[in-house]
Amino acid sequence: MKVLIMSDSHGWEDEVRDVIEINSEVDMIIHCGDSELDRDSSVFRNVLVVKGNCDFGGDFPEEVYETIDDVSFYVTHGHLYNVKMTLERITYRGEEKNATIVCFGHTHIATCFQQNGVVYINPGSLRLPVRPKEQTYCICDVTNESITVQYFNREGIEVSDFKKTFIR
Incomplete structure (x- = not known):
């Protein structure tokens, strides 16, 4: 399963649409908030969106919990959760929700890590x-054995x- 994850687009509708079009092969699309768009925006058709x-x-x-096959997403x-100061509270919440993957934004800092299996x-x-300093989104590729997170700039070029890759 491939999942497109983006956040903090702050009013950009055309650019969000462009990223979705570049990644049309994904199985799921997540926006982690601060879109500053209305829910009825056509760009959010079939997109899981939370409030920033x-x-x-x-x-x-404020939050969404979605399970697809055996993969549970908490968004x-x-x-x-005060993620600009500490990641402790969001890691507690991820474990409380028994999530496989927790998606969040707010910091404007691209990062991924694994803690206690999440x-x-x-x-x-x-x-x-x-x-x-590059504008980023990511693709999360989930298999039975692993979760690979790969970051890209707005044009779809991989950010080196x-x-x-994390073991499941």
């Missing part, structure tokens, strides 16, 4: 990146040194 701290109104849920923006993925920011 810059998303106003009640259009999106939240991260601001409610894989945590922050795709970085599509519009206002902190680290790397950001690919990681």
Whole structure:
């Protein structure tokens, strides 16, 4: 299963659409919040979207838990877990939800790691990146044996040194 994960696009609709079109072969699409778009935007058809701290109104849920086959995804923006200061609270939440993969944004820093069997993925920011300085999203490739996370810039070119594979 391949999953497109993006976050923090801050009002960009055409650019989000472009990333989705570049990655049309994926099985699932996740946006980790701060889209600053309305829920009825055509770009979000068949996209799992959560509410970020810059998303106003009640259009999106604060968190989503979705299971496909034997893979459970917990998705939240991260601001409610203070991810800019510590990852401790979100790791506790991931374990509470018995997630296989936790997706979050908010920091604008692309990162992924595994803790206590749970894989945590922050795709970085599509519009206002902190680290790397490139605008990023990621593709998560899940097999029975592993979870591989690969980062790309907006044009679909792989961001070097950001690919990681975790054992399931």
